[in-house]
Amino acid sequence: MTLLLDVRDVTKRYGGVVANDAVSLQVREGEIAGLIGPNGSGKTTLFGAITGAYPVDGGDVIFNGASISHLRVGPIVRQGLARTYQQTRIYGEMTCMENMQISSRASQGNVMSLLRLKARGAQTRAEDLLSFVGLHEKRFEYGGRLSFGQQKLLEFAMALMSEPKLLLLDEPTAGINPTLINGLIDRLQRANKELGVTLLVIEHNMRVIMNLAEHITCLAHGRVLASGTPDEVRNDPRVLDAYLGAQ
Amino acid sequence: MVDNFLLLVQNPNFALDVVLNGLLAGAIFALAAYGMSLVWGVLNIVNIVQGELVVLGGYIAYAALSHGVPAYAALPVSALAMFAIGWGLYYTVIFRVVDKDLFISILATFGLSIVIQQLTNTIFGSDVRSFDTGLGSFYMLDGAVTVAWIKVIAFVLAMVSGGVLWLFLRHARLGQAIRATAQNPRAAHILGINTDRVYAMTYGLNGALCGAAGSLAVMAWTIHPYIGLPYTVRSFMIVVVAGLGNVGGVVVAGLSLGALENVAGFVLGAEYQIAFVFTLMVLILVWRNWRAARRRTYLS
Amino acid sequence: MIDPVLDRLRKTPEWLVLVVLGLVSLAAPFIMPGLVTQLAFLWLMVVFAQTWDVLGGQLGYNSFGNVIFFGIGCYATAVMQRDSGLPYFDALTLGLLLSALLALVAALVFGAALLGIRGHYFAIATLGLGIAAGELAAGWDYIGAGSGMSLPLFPGELGSRELFFYFVMLAIAAVCFLTLRWLYGTRFGLAMNAIRDDEDKAEAMGLHTTAIKTVAWAISAVFLGLAGGVAGNMLGFIDPRDVAFSGATFGVWMVLMAILGGKGTLWGPVIGAIVFHITKELFWTYLLGWQRVALGVLIVLIVLFFPQGIMGWLADRRRARAGGAA
Ligand SMILES: Nc1ncnc2c1ncn2[C@@H]1O[C@H](COP(=O)(O)OP(=O)(O)O)[C@@H](O)[C@H]1O
Numbered sequence A: 001m002t003l004l005l006d007v008r009d010v011t012k013r014y015g016g017v018v019a020n021d022a023v024s025l026q027v028r029e030g031e032i033a034g035l036i037g038p039n040g041s042g043k044t045t046l047f048g049a050i051t052g053a054y055p056v057d058g059g060d061v062i063f064n065g066a067s068i069s070h071l072r073v074g075p076i077v078r079q080g081l082a083r084t085y086q087q088t089r090i091y092g093e094m095t096c097m098e099n100m101q102i103s104s105r106a107s108q109g110n111v112m113s114l115l116r117l118k119a120r121g122a123q124t125r126a127e128d129l130l131s132f133v134g135l136h137e138k139r140f141e142y143g144g145r146l147s148f149g150q151q152k153l154l155e156f157a158m159a160l161m162s163e164p165k166l167l168l169l170d171e172p173t174a175g176i177n178p179t180l181i182n183g184l185i186d187r188l189q190r191a192n193k194e195l196g197v198t199l200l201v202i203e204h205n206m207r208v209i210m211n212l213a214e215h216i217t218c219l220a221h222g223r224v225l226a227s228g229t230p231d232e233v234r235n236d237p238r239v240l241d242a243y244l245g246a247q
Numbered sequence B: 001m002v003d004n005f006l007l008l009v010q011n012p013n014f015a016l017d018v019v020l021n022g023l024l025a026g027a028i029f030a031l032a033a034y035g036m037s038l039v040w041g042v043l044n045i046v047n048i049v050q051g052e053l054v055v056l057g058g059y060i061a062y063a064a065l066s067h068g069v070p071a072y073a074a075l076p077v078s079a080l081a082m083f084a085i086g087w088g089l090y091y092t093v094i095f096r097v098v099d100k101d102l103f104i105s106i107l108a109t110f111g112l113s114i115v116i117q118q119l120t121n122t123i124f125g126s127d128v129r130s131f132d133t134g135l136g137s138f139y140m141l142d143g144a145v146t147v148a149w150i151k152v153i154a155f156v157l158a159m160v161s162g163g164v165l166w167l168f169l170r171h172a173r174l175g176q177a178i179r180a181t182a183q184n185p186r187a188a189h190i191l192g193i194n195t196d197r198v199y200a201m202t203y204g205l206n207g208a209l210c211g212a213a214g215s216l217a218v219m220a221w222t223i224h225p226y227i228g229l230p231y232t233v234r235s236f237m238i239v240v241v242a243g244l245g246n247v248g249g250v251v252v253a254g255l256s257l258g259a260l261e262n263v264a265g266f267v268l269g270a271e272y273q274i275a276f277v278f279t280l281m282v283l284i285l286v287w288r289n290w291r292a293a294r295r296r297t298y299l300s
Numbered sequence C: 001m002i003d004p005v006l007d008r009l010r011k012t013p014e015w016l017v018l019v020v021l022g023l024v025s026l027a028a029p030f031i032m033p034g035l036v037t038q039l040a041f042l043w044l045m046v047v048f049a050q051t052w053d054v055l056g057g058q059l060g061y062n063s064f065g066n067v068i069f070f071g072i073g074c075y076a077t078a079v080m081q082r083d084s085g086l087p088y089f090d091a092l093t094l095g096l097l098l099s100a101l102l103a104l105v106a107a108l109v110f111g112a113a114l115l116g117i118r119g120h121y122f123a124i125a126t127l128g129l130g131i132a133a134g135e136l137a138a139g140w141d142y143i144g145a146g147s148g149m150s151l152p153l154f155p156g157e158l159g160s161r162e163l164f165f166y167f168v169m170l171a172i173a174a175v176c177f178l179t180l181r182w183l184y185g186t187r188f189g190l191a192m193n194a195i196r197d198d199e200d201k202a203e204a205m206g207l208h209t210t211a212i213k214t215v216a217w218a219i220s221a222v223f224l225g226l227a228g229g230v231a232g233n234m235l236g237f238i239d240p241r242d243v244a245f246s247g248a249t250f251g252v253w254m255v256l257m258a259i260l261g262g263k264g265t266l267w268g269p270v271i272g273a274i275v276f277h278i279t280k281e282l283f284w285t286y287l288l289g290w291q292r293v294a295l296g297v298l299i300v301l302i303v304l305f306f307p308q309g310i311m312g313w314l315a316d317r318r319r320a321r322a323g324g325a326a
């Protein structure tokens, strides 16, 4: 399998805090990869560094064969590298359908193309994806009126709407009703298999990530502690230490 | 314009005169800006009515002086009256916008500024006012530099007023409550601080600072009903450049602005001085944003 | 009592409302010949409120400086009329084109410089921009400096001037309304709302946020520039601070009317402008000397007690009734 994302020795500092210290990780095309680590270990920071939210202090990010570490958020996402946020971000004063319609790939076009497109375009695809995440009944509800868990699902659907090659998901199960988590895992797998989206998932719940991911990277204090198959990572004494030490 | 500039460059003594008088005026800008940063930091409101409070303070001092109040009492009288007015404004309007969207508080205080501007215009007339304290001037460098004594006194009093408030915030119990509220209103509330009263006090103290600034402005310079907004914009600019809560920065930025403005007024012509103030503010905001954008961060 | 009327109105198809409104607007100057000028100013107010709402309501960028495009429009047309040496209507037409063009260019330049500034910094930066423009115009001799510019006499018979400019202003307001109605129905309209709700997210979803913001501002600028060119001729005289770049009147009214009617809606600014203008015309004369105080008080009252505007209030009311019925 070809490498889709190659993070090479990425370093990112906040003042004195080294949030990412020469972090490397690879994501192969078509797989589901996992990123774990205790709170504050630098996972969200790494997502920001990959997607261009801020310049990195060292290292390089290769996406789809080309370096993207000098690019900004817009050009990167238009190449097909999308993310969701730990704190979920949706458009609160727009309906779910509108949230979906403005997230389509066509909406990333230039102003002239936006002027030609009807606001109500891409209707079926938007409705299909809303059904896919179980929000079809809420399609005319304002995004801001959904529960936190529903907003997470909406944000996931919006990300799929933009047809990314690689989607970075920041704690997709946090705040979701535990009885619905299995359904969500199933949807992540279907998005991966049926829609062909490669996933890199930050996940706190060990049971979830062990079932989901083919490769897992574990961060602690901004460094890569271990990486490999779920079994290798699970049995790595340093990973156990990091988690037990943190809790 | 070029001629004026050359005049300054070729006559260092004259340039000194312009810069010195500007620096002295800057102390009053700094005083008003200190009040704005206080309200901004504690209530999280950009107080667009700031300049009108300065002007109103000036008119109160002027009225008191014309009714026989001695010059040394003008500042305290104006400060006290403006404290009361600030307190009153808090409990009529400001308390309603404390937790609201910033645009709401900007618009509301903008509305207030129109009201006060027009009221001062109706009550005191639209003439330019100045109260002559009769203190005379002193000369340096064979008369090339002329400085009115009252401007020096105003400078000192502005620094003292700011200093008194600073000490009050550091050491008095109420001052500590104000600072605690600025840092974390919810925690302050839980600790038993009456945040509403703290806000009212803060707004009142800001009024007092504006009163002090206005009384000094009317004695050392001039006021008229329509110079409020320039004072607001100067205060805003000073706070933005200095950063919230940086008292030293406010003083430095205020004095620099005073000097810069006086030089610009001389070089470009006095009729362009206001245009210069507003343009400078726009440029500062643009520059600040451009710098932040290069670092891919956003200021909010 | 009001609810049945509103329900009726809500069920009326929009095209019918537009046709009726259009016919009334065309007939109005003949039904009320004494009020032609006030009616023309009504359309100016409608343009003000609508164009302000493009950024303020739809994009979430509250500008206090939109009056700058109006002022540029005032002067551009006036200068063309003064200096071109062309016959009246040729000069006027060319002048209006120049107004629109210069306003457009100004919006692109200021947009590039200012539209990256967020929140209240943007509001205050635009406030500064508007006032600086007025002060600069008041010092520039080419455009009459502080004493302003007088416009050429209208070459028609008595009363025809008012009627002519009424229809020109009506046309601008109508084209502006229809343009925005179309715009809000495109994907561009959704993109503006997305930026309003969460600009960083919109950027992270790949929207061309800078271009969208700049184009939106340019669209309002064009209509403001045209309106400025016509308004100068309606008044016959341009003062830099009190007409062209009048932040304290037009500049504030724009914001107030849009909020009064309901920010972020197509009809809100139109309704807000009509309500504000009629109220103003009815009561202003009684407030002699206190008009600006009243304006300030009005701003404070609306912002404190009616920030959702008429459209927001209607939506709340409908929601409450639906909740009550369920
Ligand atoms: N904007 C920021 N400014 C300063 N420090 C930050 C910022 N964001 C994160 N950090 C610090 O960087 C470290 C990593 O944080 P984060 O990436 O959010 O961890 P995780 O997502 O693994 O919980 C933490 O120590 C955090 O305090």
Ligand SMILES: [Mg+2]
Pocket: A043, A044, A045, A086
């Ligand atoms: Mg995180």
